[in-house]
Amino acid sequence: MLTPVEQIAFLILALLAVGAAYSGFRDVYLIVNRGSGTLQWNKLPARLWNALVIYISQRTTLKMQRRLLTSLFHLGVVWGFTFYFLVNFLDLLRGYIPNFDDSLVSSGLLDELYRLTGDLLSVAVLAGMVYLIVRRFILPARKELKYHDNVLLHPKVKAGSVDRDSLIVGVFILIHVGARFLGEAVHIAATGTDLSSPFATIVAPLFSGASEGGLLFYEHLFWWLALGGIVVFLPYFPYTKHFHLMMAPLNFLTRPERTSLGELEPLDFEDESVEQFGVNKLEQLSKTQLMDAFSCIMCNRCQ
């Protein structure tokens, strides 16, 4: 558990971060709302189910035959990152509620399953992120990670802003998940082997030489790196292409029935109230098309 000073400091930091992030999220909301038409909220239960199935199965993203390794690592990162919503929430409670760990342990099998899933998915995310970073920045550049010559690029993209964004997000995820994983290893070094956390148990001897005070210091340090990292990252989230993590499921939830992503609404030349045909400003795109843009991870595959 955090000290009272740490608890107040984290609360202040979180409030500042939410305040700073508000304007970014609000901008996205306003941009989408400037679009024409409406988002589809009809048949909501069926749409929710469809968006959830697509998100969990990643069936629109995975290409098991052509990119098996990349698909599997990507799947591990998505599942791990999703599970971390629960992990972060419970870690927050661990930081604020006395003996919260004991309450978790008392739930028996449920707690063991939670720790096992967290341990396995932490390693899946770390391995996946290392692979994706190495693939993008170190391995010989793959064709699908390059822009075609005939694609018009914003000057900032030409200057490498998308690669820089990928690096920032990759390092953030490594710090966030890595710190949480090491925090569990410290906990095991202090309390003894945990069969429900096999990977953290393997790493725990790294900290076995630390004194009681040293272990406490590491535990607090890794808590701050893991949860403080999210809070510091939050204001940047609406500006990264990885905002698609949030926008893509929302896009699936609200999209109209269409035969392909780029399908255009038919023009009604008989409707005399229509003054604008086609699009020459962003706001003349439909809301769904603007959602499409925010959902794009800029993988270049459609170009």
Ligand code: SF4
């Ligand atoms: S670049 Fe094309 S294929 Fe890739 S995420 Fe964006 S819209 Fe989809």
